[in-house]
Amino acid sequence: MYKFLSLKDHVYQYIADQISKGALVPGKKINENEICQQLSISRTPVREALIQLSSEGVLENVPRKGFIIKEMKPGEARQLYQVIGVLDGLAAQLACSRITEKHLKDMAFYIDSMELAIDSDNYEMYYKQQEIFHDIYLEECGNEVLIGVLSQLKNKFVSKTYDLSTDKKGKEILHTTNAEHRIILSLFEKKDSAGLSDYLQKTHWNPELACTEVTS
Known part of the structure; x- marks a missing residue:
């Protein structure tokens, strides 16, 4: 599903992507020019x-001073995980009956691509592939309001970027997260809508991991 984006929407997405990738960090002023x-x-x-x-x-x-990227307050990440988990689980639940074999094959492809990105120490590639992976089912949920709210909430995260060639812990976290992506795919294959909602809420967006995880 393709939507026309205004210039403002393109800029919005560009800035949000830069924040999510860690190219723009908390406390940094946005250079409009x-x-x-x-x-x-x-x-x-x-x-x-x-x-x-x-x-x-x-x-x-x-x-x-202008526009500054806000620092996330203590406990805010945990609260965001709680809300995003519920909404992402709902999106997956709504999309479950709409997911086709092609969707499943595409999701499997992006999981493999993420694995390759981790093994080749390419965090930016991982970030892009995981975003596309989640967008596959989000776009099939049939609820534009839900998609918009999830996008806004996820934009609040300033994800840590890792030098995967030297950051062993960062690589382990990404491998663990990608293993969760395989479980999500398996639940879609089984058409287990209730299981998807529960897994996304309690595991993939586990609030207790909010301070250690990167973009899911």
Whole structure:
């Protein structure tokens, strides 16, 4: 399913992706001119996107300083995991009956791609592949409001990026997370909607792991 995106939406997604990948970090000021140059667009859609991200709590508009990426307060990540787990589980539950053999094959492909990315020390590739993996079932849930709310909540995370060639713990975390992706795929194959909801809420988005996990 493809949707037309306005210039503002493109900028919004670009900034959100940069935050999720760790290219933009908490406390860092957003350089509006740099974004305009990188995307070859005017200042207006950039400003509109920044205002939207600020209203959603991702950025803070500081007087005389501009838009700053907000630091996540203690306990906020855990609370976000609790909410995202419920909503992501609901999305999977709604999508379960709509998932086709092609969807399942695509999900399996992206799981293998993530494994390759981890083994080749390519965090950015892993990040992109896991995002596509989750989008497969999110786009089939049939609820645009749910998709939008999940996107906004996930944008609040500033994920840690790892140098996988030296960070052994980071690589282990990604291997564990990708093993969870295989279980999610298995539950979709079994058409176990209740199991999907439970697993995503209690395991994949386990609030107790909020401080140690990276993007799921």
